[in-house]
Amino acid sequence: MxxxxxxxxxxxxxxxxxxxxxxxxxxxxxxxxxxxxxxxxxxxxxxxxxxxxxxxxxxxxxxxxxxxxxxTDNREDDIDNDTENDTEDDIDTVLTVPVEEAYKKDDRKIAFLTFDDGPSKNTTEILKILDEENIKATFFVLGKLAKYNDETIKDIYNKNHKIGNHTYSHEYRKIYSSTDILLNEVNKTNEILKGILGDDFKSNLFRFPGGSFGENKSVYRQAIKNQGYKYVDWNALNKDSEGRNKTPNELLLNIKETTKNKKRVIILMHDSATKKNTVESLPMVIDYLKNEGYEFGVLD
Ligand SMILES: [Zn+2]
Structure with a gap:
């Protein structure tokens, strides 16, 4: 028990x-x-x-x-909003594409807005619109106008847009009379830009007035290359320098037609003093491109 x-x-x-x-x-x-x-x-x-x-x-x-x-994206957006006026901090958010890769064949839709023949009072209006849309663009400037519009040149630069060289005079008869004259105009413009922006300014981006096309320009293409510049044309345009003055809606229509079925578009427009309708059409053009799924980049 x-x-x-x-x-x-x-x-x-x-x-x-x-x-x-x-x-x-x-x-x-x-x-x-x-x-x-x-x-x-x-x-x-x-x-x-x-x-x-x-x-x-x-x-x-x-x-x-x-x-x-x-x-992470949201954080980037926040940073964008916080530093909208702080141009140095949003350098990282600029989509910069080397000219050689501008037409790269992939699925990414990128629009490069380019403005030639400025700066002028219209450039200032364009910069305001680009600011509101938080978009960067490439400006091919003329030396003869840059030297009288130094504040606008500074504005383009400080807002992280890209500045390219478009010769000093834009006068075809002069610039395409010899390679020496063309290169002199390019160097003169470069010196003017350095005078405004400081010796640190460097841009090896060039656009031929009238485009680089044609056999008769081959000697100029070679000269520009030898000088260390990269030149770039376009594959879409609003036709604001062709024929009679076009309405903002006509300019938009030309953008729609020339960008159709293209993933990479380098768009030619003008910011010279007479192109008021280009400024008027720009918000519609940007809206259209955004709706079509394009990102915006600058060329380098
Ligand atoms: Zn031009």
Whole structure:
């Protein structure tokens, strides 16, 4: 009798210990459940379900990754808003594409807005619109106008738009009379820009007045290259320098027609003093391109 009571006591103690161990294990499991949804799936399912679980896990990981991406984007947007007037800080947000890659064949839709023959009073209006839309553009300026519009040149530069060289005079008969004269005009314009923006200013971007096309310009193309410049033409335009003065809607229509089915578009427009309708049409042009899914970049 005494012995069996002792045995029962031992069994009781043993059961108590087992119960405590089970309770500890259960509490431990409960903690992992509340810590991570993934852990309970793996623990509660047999090996046959493991593959499915690992798929779920990878999906979750992907979702986490996307969410991280989005929050990073938002942060960038916040930075944009915070530093709208702080031109130095938004350098990183400018999509800068080397001329050689401007027409790269991939799925990315990029529009490069380019304005030739300025600066003028219209340039100031264009800069305001670009600011409102948070878009950067490329300006091919003339030396003869730059020297009288130094504040506008500074504005273009300080707002992180790109400045390219478009000769000093733009007079075809002069600039295409010899390679020396062309290069003199290019260098003179470069010196004027350095005089306004400081010796640190450097741009090796050039656009030929009238474009680089044609066999008769091959000697000029070579001369410009030898001088260390990259030249760039266009594959879309609003036709604001062709024929009679066009209405803003006509200019928009030309943009729609010439950008059609193109992923990379280098758009030629003009910011000279007479191109008021180019300024008028610009918000519509930007709206159209945005709706078509284009990002905006500058050339380098
Ligand atoms: Zn021009």
């Amino acid at each position: 005494k012995v069996s009571r002792k045995k029962r006591f031992i069994r009781f103690i043993f059961l108590c210990i087992i119960s405590i161990v089970i309770i500890i294990i259960l509490i431990g499991n409960h903690k992992s459940v509340s810590y991570s949804g993934k852990k309970i799936d793996v623990q509660n399912n047999d090996k046959n379900n493991l593959n499915e679980n690992s798929n779920q896990n990878s999906i979750e990981v992907e979702q986490d990754y996307n969410e991280t991406d989005l929050s």
